[in-house]
Each structure stands twice: as C-alpha cells, then as structure tokens.
Amino acid sequence: MSVGRASTSLLRAFQTQQRPVSRRIAQWLPKQSSPSSTARPALRRPFSNTPSRPQGRQAADDPNFVSIIDNPPEIVRTGRKHGPGLIILAIIPITAFILGTWQVKRLAWKTDLIAKCEDRIVRPPLPLPPRVDPDAIPDFEYRRVYATGRFRHDQEMLVGPRMREGEQGYMVVTPLEREGGDETKVLVNRGWVAKDKADQRKRPEGLPQGEVTVEGLIRKPWKKNFFTPDNRPDKWEFYFPDVEQMAKLTGSQPVWIEQTMEPDYFQLMEYLEKGVPVSRPAEVNLRNNHVQYIVTWYGLSLATSIMFYLVVRKPPSDIARRVRMNKHW
Structure with missing residues (x-):
C-alpha cells in the first residue's frame, strides 16, 4: 500500500516539472491564425521589370524570325575612337621636320654671312667716298x-x-x-x-x-x-x-x-x-642660334613621331581580342 502511494507522488511531480517547459516552447512557436481570420497572400518581388508577354502567339512562331544565335558575328570597335587630335598629332612632326630643315639652310646662310663679314673686317680701312650709293651698302657691311x-x-x-x-x-x-x-x-x-x-x-x-x-x-x-x-x-x-x-x-x-x-x-x-661716347670694338656681332633651333625642331619632330606611333599601334584590350575571336563562330 505504501509502494503505490509513492509511485503516484512521483508521477504528479514529473508532470508538474514539465508544464513550464511546454509553456516556454509554446512562446517560441509561431501563432497560428485562427480559421476565421482572412488569409492575405504574401507579396512577391518581381524578378524582372519587363512586362510579361501575353499568353498566346510567341516570337518564335513567326516564320521570318531569326535568332541572335543564327546571325553572323559582327566585329565592333571597342574603346575610344581617334578624333581630330590624331590628325593634329600627325601634322606636328611633319611641320617640325620642315622647320628643322629650313633652319639647316638658315645655318648655312648665316655661317657664310659671318665668314664674309669677318673677311671684310680684317681688311685695311677704305676712305669713304663723298657720295655713297645706299643700294651698295649691304655688299660693304662690316x-x-x-x-x-x-x-x-x-x-x-x-x-x-x-x-x-x-x-x-x-x-x-x-x-x-x-x-x-x-x-x-x-x-x-x-x-x-x-x-x-x-x-x-x-x-x-x-x-x-x-x-x-x-x-x-x-x-x-x-x-x-x-x-x-x-x-x-x-x-x-x-x-x-x-x-x-x-x-x-x-x-x-x-x-x-x-x-x-x-x-x-x-x-x-x-x-x-x-661723358665721351664709348664706341664698340671692330668685331662681328651677328647672332647665330640656328644650331639650337635645329636641335629643337628635329627633337620635337622625333618625339611627336614616337607619340603618333604609340597611339596608332596601341595593342587592343582584352575585350577587343574577344570580339575579334567571334568571327570564327
């Protein structure tokens, strides 16, 4: 009789300890809507903004329809196109080369002129005639x-x-x-x-x-x-x-x-x-800077020619290579 009462007491204690656990689990479970409440459909985010085609005739049903896969590949130009700047870049080296060549001729002319003046200046002085022809002065300069x-x-x-x-x-x-x-x-x-x-x-x-x-x-x-x-x-x-x-x-x-x-x-x-006027010594003082001009113009021509070559012969980018490979499809 004592054993039966002990078993009944243990069973009641076990049920009492399980009630709080079941209550805790119930708090975490989602509440189910009552059958009487109106069920609202869940909002779905559209996958694309393109309007859906009407159900019925499709584009592929047209006998004249051609797929983009069936089209022949087309080579397109990628990157920035050459504009008027390329023309200007091509004109600069040509113009600089012409100016440099012109300075070479000017150097020869100036060197010859200085040699003539130095030859005149070392000669003994001449008596100045009473009347001097102004047109003959360039031939007797210095x-x-x-x-x-x-x-x-x-x-x-x-x-x-x-x-x-x-x-x-x-x-x-x-x-x-x-x-x-x-x-x-x-x-x-x-x-x-x-x-x-x-x-x-x-x-x-x-x-x-x-x-x-x-x-x-x-x-x-x-x-x-x-x-x-x-x-x-x-x-x-x-x-x-x-x-x-x-x-x-x-x-x-x-x-x-x-x-x-x-x-x-x-x-x-x-x-x-x-306060007596200070005159100059008898020497030729003609400036001759044509060698510097030659180096400047030819150097500019060479530099711009290299720039033009680099711009024209610039290797294509990876995108351009991939586009060019499409012609073998």
Whole structure:
C-alpha cells in the first residue's frame, strides 16, 4: 500500500516539472491564425521589370524570325575612337621636320654671312667716298672705312634708352659734315653715354670741335621690335635708329657708320667719367642660334613621331581580342 502511494507522488511531480517547459516552447512557436481570420497572400518581388508577354502567339512562331544565335558575328570597335587630335598629332612632326630643315639652310646662310663679314673686317680701312650709293651698302657691311669732317653737334640725336652693363643710357648719333656741304654728310653712331651725361652741357669734353677723322664700320642699324614705340622726330626723340628718317631730318645721306675703338680699360673709364661716347670694338656681332633651333625642331619632330606611333599601334584590350575571336563562330 505504501509502494503505490509513492509511485503516484512521483508521477504528479514529473508532470508538474514539465508544464513550464511546454509553456516556454509554446512562446517560441509561431501563432497560428485562427480559421476565421482572412488569409492575405504574401507579396512577391518581381524578378524582372519587363512586362510579361501575353499568353498566346510567341516570337518564335513567326516564320521570318531569326535568332541572335543564327546571325553572323559582327566585329565592333571597342574603346575610344581617334578624333581630330590624331590628325593634329600627325601634322606636328611633319611641320617640325620642315622647320628643322629650313633652319639647316638658315645655318648655312648665316655661317657664310659671318665668314664674309669677318673677311671684310680684317681688311685695311677704305676712305669713304663723298657720295655713297645706299643700294651698295649691304655688299660693304662690316667694311672698315674712315672719313674726315666736322661733327654737327647742333644736330645730335640720342637713341634710347639703351642698356650697357646694367646701366641706362643713350646712343649718340651725330652727322659728320665733310667737304661738299650737306650732300656729303653721313650719320655716325659715336657710341654710348650714361643717362646722367645725356645733356651736352655735362660733357663738354665729349664734343670735339674742328676737323676730326672717324674710323668705323658700315652697318645697317638694328630694327625695332613689337614693344618699341615710334620715333618722334619733331621732338628729337628716337627709340630706334631709322636711317631714312634721321637723314631726312638732318639733311644727310642715309648712310650709317659705327665708330670703333680699341678696347682699353683705362681709356674706357676715362671716357665714362668725362661723358665721351664709348664706341664698340671692330668685331662681328651677328647672332647665330640656328644650331639650337635645329636641335629643337628635329627633337620635337622625333618625339611627336614616337607619340603618333604609340597611339596608332596601341595593342587592343582584352575585350577587343574577344570580339575579334567571334568571327570564327
């Protein structure tokens, strides 16, 4: 009798311990809707935005339909197409090569001209004739000549400003009157004076009186550049030497003589202190930069030719290779 009661007590205790576990499991299980509630269909995300074709006749039912698989392969161009930039890139090396070849010819011309001028400058000086033909001056450029006459300081002209060793000044141009009057006058570039010596009253020793003999070179003066202002002969202001204009103003021949002197340091210092115009030595000072121009133009032609070759012969990308292989389908 005692054994039966013990078994009944154990069974009740086991059922009591299982009730909380079943309650915990029920909390985690989804609640089932009641049969009376209305079931809503689940929303489905469309796989494609393409509208579904109506049920019925399909494209393949058309006897004229051709599938893309049956079409012959077509080679397409991939990447960026060459535009007007390629044409410009092709013109640049050709133009640079032409300019370089032109500079080669200019170098030969300038070398020959310098050789002729150096040959003229080493010859003994010639007496300047009373009348000089202006058309013959280019054939006698850098030819040493000498002339005797009297300086017309009342017709002196200052050309400038001109720089010399970092100091500002002017070129002194004075007509030289020879025997025969105004018909024999020529323009003489006596040299450079400092700006503070521009006034004739400050350089009386630089105004020789009486008859003098001038030795110099027959030259064509320098030309004005884009930034040089125009001369004002009515006010005796000259920014560049215009031989025709100066000759007309002073009644001289359109002949330009550059007075020369031997380079002597102590004499140069004395001239600068007294305001005597400092003339140039007898030497050829023609610039010859054509070799640099040749290297520049030919180098540009070579560089742009290489660039053009790399652009045209650029290997195709992997996409282009795959597209080209389609022709064997």
